Amino acid sequence: MIAALRGAGNASDPASGRRVSAKVAVCVVFVAANFMAIMDTTIVNVALPALGRDFGMDGSELSSVNVGYLVAMAVFIPVSGWLSSRFGTRRTALTALLLFTVASGLCATAGSLAALTGYRVLQGVGGGLLAPVGMTMMLRAFPVAERLRAQKYVMVPTAVAPALGPVLGGWLVDTASWHWVFLVNLPAGALALLFGLRTLPDFPGTGAPRFDALGFVLAGGGLAAVLYALTRGPDRGWGSGQILVPLVGGAVLLALTAVWELHTRHPMIDLRIVEDQLFRTTQLALLPMGAAFMGVLYLYPQFLQTGLGYDALRSGLATFPEALGMLTASQLVERLHDRVGPRRLMVGGGAGAAVIVLYLATAASGAPPVTLYPSMYLLGCSVGLLFASGQNAAFVTVPASRTADATTVLNMQRQIAAAFGVALAGTLAGAGTGSGAAGDYRAGLLTMAGVSLCACLFALRVSDRRVHEGYRADATQTARGESVPMRRAADP
Template sequence: MPTPDRTVPPRRGLNPKVAVGAVFVAALFMTIMDTTIVNVALPSIGRQFATDPAGVGVVNVGYLLALAVFVPLSGWLADRIGTRPVFLGALALFTVASLLCGAADSLTQLTLYRILQGAAGGLLTPVGMTMLFHAFPQQERMRATRILMLPTAVAPALGPVLGGWLVDGWSWHWVFIVNAPVGIAALVFGLLFLPDFRTGHAGRFDAAGFLLSATGFGLAMYALSEGAGQGWGSARILLPAVLGVLALVALVVVELRRPEPLLDLRLFGDRLFRSVNLLSLSSGAAFLGMLYLFPLLMQDALGMDALHSGLMVFPEAIGVMIASQLSGLLYPRVGPRRILIAGCTVVAGCLALMATITPESNLWAVRGLLFVTGFAMSHVFMPSQTAAFATVPARSTGAASTLYNAQRQLGAALGVAVLGTVLTALGTVSTNAAGTPVANLAAYRTAFLVAAALALVAAAISFSVRDSDAAATMRPAPGGPSEPAPEAPGRAPASL
């Protein structure tokens, strides 16, 4: 018989909102930055281990596969064991794995330790988001979403900058070791102050769901991450892609028939949750695809090194952080629908304008364009993350967080795969009239237009979002900031 939802405070008292926010921001910053900082170090890693660029890519592939396998498991573990032990265990594993990566003396060792990092990262983000939404009641969800803006905005842009500086000034080992101080500090703080949220609704372990999700998501992530480089018609890509799709189809059939599934796909029957997830998938593919594409353009067409191309992207992070304050003020008054429509449309326009960048472009104008892109994208990030869980019962927060983070990972991989395929198909190098190899700007132009089209798809989906569905996240609590707003009839309480 399931136990009632409850919160177990730590021995040392601290506001759960402060404790959860501090630890989650630190962990999320570390994991998000890790996905971009390592890309800068791959050439140096390849040189040390005498491996070509294609071979050294296994370092990232192993991480992504482990991430895809463990994200679906996170919700069940948090419900079964509690959010605190799962989160702190994953944080400790990620920190130790980072140190092991920094000490690796072979490509095989480095790949194995990256798999451990990916396993920990697959648990950290969804469980951390579950804690955050348990700590903050419905009417304070926008405040919770603001907390996520620092790591979400700054980490992807800071990764290439910090990675370039560490690799050039020290060695590639430091792009992993740099995680240790952040991880240790967050772990100690969490052990002292982090509360534990227990739902008691885990049920029996769904072994079939886990095997099918691990196979489906793992093979799909592999195909998406490697397809552009190896060719979509290659047997090494085509076979995993087909098997992954079949496993995911089987996963849907099996999970919809189980009374206690590992992945509660019935949550997609909720109109608002479904719409926001589709919107996030498409907009995330556009935005994260751009973050992959833009540095390549700066280095290929403008001849910048990794450090300076990373600095060119940084105004995007500034735009996100500034807009997060404005978006938080607009959301309760305007609602998510119009903000999402405007944000996705402006992002699409900015990505289309990036297709016009040439070596003769004014770099300050380009930086301004990146700033506006980040400013507009903040009006997608914040409303979507806030509204996504508005109609999800409290006992299903862990399951909803698992699904939300799974689509975010797939969206990121999808964006890179689609835009990478465009570049590969058209070729990044052409020859001028004198027969000299030059950057093929037409390939980049097409890729940016494809990214703009993905953002327009997100804008179209935004029209299906109804402000009335997200009403619980728009109104202040009737008795003050600490008193929960009344729930819709028949729904579980919004917070524990």
């Protein structure tokens, strides 16, 4: 399929290809594609009861719909860098977008749980490729000095999609049917694909070496097993053999992956990228913050529904202020970055998140509900400060030729962090009284506050000096005309 797009650039209208700048084209396609991929991790949740009625299944059996999607994403994240180097970023991105869109249409036609799970796996393959290759294109299209401006757009799917999923999904299921939670992807996917075919530039790879089959098996199998265990652990119990075996086995496979990739001549994932001190320290802060944020987003709607009596749609709307807060933070970071420095912004964001989640934990014991809306907004602002500053700083000193490796590693840790946060939150909440009272979620929220504080402490190690040195080095390269090779959609 990727090879079929090899000549797609020649099919574009040269005039139209030059009317849209490379930066705009990359932004539009990446934001649209990433928005759909992220939203699909949450929009389907509210459709599960309707799916159960149609297929005659209970909740435990329906979990394969989401687990299949998440596991497929995890398996194919590691291979995205190799595909980009082998076929170029443009063909890889467009193929992943096409696969995701077609699979969405197939999901809507599914007549059985087995068929729906299979189509969701196809969706996960496309989604797993989209995020890393899209981020690689963004980093290579924008010089270091302009990336904070681009962050305003990159943050849109990260901020809005998880919160919009339950709201949109609930509305679609109530007013139409569960099929529409998948059909909604078709017009967006088709438009993004057509736009990308005509305008998306290509960043040719350096020529991928032989495919690292063993690395793919180890990394993909390890990620899939660990993610499966983390996703199902809270429901089935951590002492169950169905959870312990994949959890331990997956951890062993990931350890073997690290050993193999560090010693093989042509690694699929060049883990030596973590030798970059700035990249490594920012990842150490982003990982716990991602876990805490997803853990809170998992617990908070349940607290609203079981503790305060909200319905699904109202709890989704009450969660949405965090998206507005993250968007606000993406605007603030660009203005404050040079004056305050990324380290202080990240530390402030982590500390603010810890304090707010701590307040939410006390809210589970009786704080006024009216205070929850501004609390979620401020939580979004705090998390957004750390995410936007950290993601920008992570790639400042990463050479353009290694952005694919860096984005692959970042997206792998993001998947594991999200799964770990939800698993930890779900386990702690389930260990409560089980009465459905709001206090059942207090332990989970207190723990998420502690995890947020860990992100704050790791952020203290981020070096503002290295960030500014990276900016100066990039400015020097730009002045010398040492830009990243790029082909427009209309170029041969």
